[in-house]
Amino acid sequence: AGTTSVGESVEYEIVGIDPGAGIMKATSSAIEEYGLEDWTLVEGSGAAMTAALKKAYDKEEPIIVTGWTPHWKFAKYDLKYLEDPKGIFGGEENIHSIARLGLKDDLPGVYTVLNNFFWTADDMNTVMSDIQEGTKPEEAAAKWVEENTEKVAEWTDGAEKGNGEEVKLAYVAWDSEIASTNVIANVLKDLGYKVSMSQVEAGPMWTGVADGSVDAHIAGWLPVTHADYVKEFEGKFEDLGANLEGTKIGLVVPSYMEIDSIEDLK
Ligand code: PBE
Structure with a gap:
């Protein structure tokens, strides 16, 4: 950690999925509502997102992805949702x-x-x-x-x-x-x-x-x-x-990352 911020450590990028997904719109709103104007939501696909997650996780590097439950990634990796005190991602669905x-x-x-x-x-x-x-x-x-x-x-x-x-x-x-x-x-x-x-x-x-x-x-x-x-x-x-x-969507990070809330990205 030292003096490197979370943003710097992931180049101010959130790894997204396909642009039509609801979670992409929600993440764009979160970027606005939490004042994360330095951040970019990267478009891709579900497969590209899980590939990026695997790559980072294997090296214990920081990464922030758009995530949802149910998803196999929670069984395979030790992950956590970032808290969303403004409720942008909604509750259980x-x-x-x-x-x-x-x-x-x-x-x-x-x-x-x-x-x-x-x-x-x-x-x-x-x-x-x-x-x-x-x-x-x-x-x-x-x-x-x-x-x-x-x-x-x-x-x-x-x-x-x-x-x-x-x-x-x-x-x-x-x-x-x-x-x-x-x-x-x-x-x-x-x-x-x-x-x-x-x-x-x-x-x-x-x-x-x-x-x-x-x-x-x-x-x-x-x-x-x-x-x-x-x-x-x-x-x-x-x-x-x-x-x-009982589904859920949000921003997901490996548990080894020392942040807990979307507010910590600021
Ligand atoms: N998802 C999975 C979709 C719905 C199913 C959360 C990526 C979405 O965001 O639209």
Whole structure:
């Protein structure tokens, strides 16, 4: 440490992810609200962020990333959220399943599964960690589905079987959503639907459901993280409620860093 400030030690950079992510908007607000005008939020991707984190962590170097829970990085590394006394990043949130208008009539079986879909952070972590350790996403999803037949039976309860009808799911390449979307795709395929998963940015994911070119996404972080998208497309989608409760977003650092609050970045 000595005379080097935290800012100097990380070149006044916060390692971000894809620009459409809600956490990027929240971080920009935090930079403003905490008076961090010397700082830059670097755009990238979820994968680039975890790569940068690994690189720094292995050398015990300082790093500040945009982070969220559930995420495998908390099991793999010793990390902490920086306190956010101004509450810019919101509190605990839930992940919602979001359907296009008309899905209920057009594909009632799919609608029922998405409406019933509910799991825990532990469930998601199991799939995410498998993928992180090298299992292909579709295989990790298939394995979780095989090992959790009771839970899956609750989701498919009362759902009409498919006969090869096409279902279009959109998702963003965030580790949490790669896990969830692969699991739901697996369940719908088992039920007889032909599922396509398109990987897009957050904006197009919400737009696709709103204009009906996509049937659903299961990645609505609410009420705060995706508030702008909800506002923009209000009335053009159906919110099927939470599929996972107790998420969190914020600025994350390795525990070996001697700061505790976003205020310490000033
Ligand atoms: N995330 C993961 C997303 C939602 C899911 C926190 C990176 C976001 O910030 O929009």
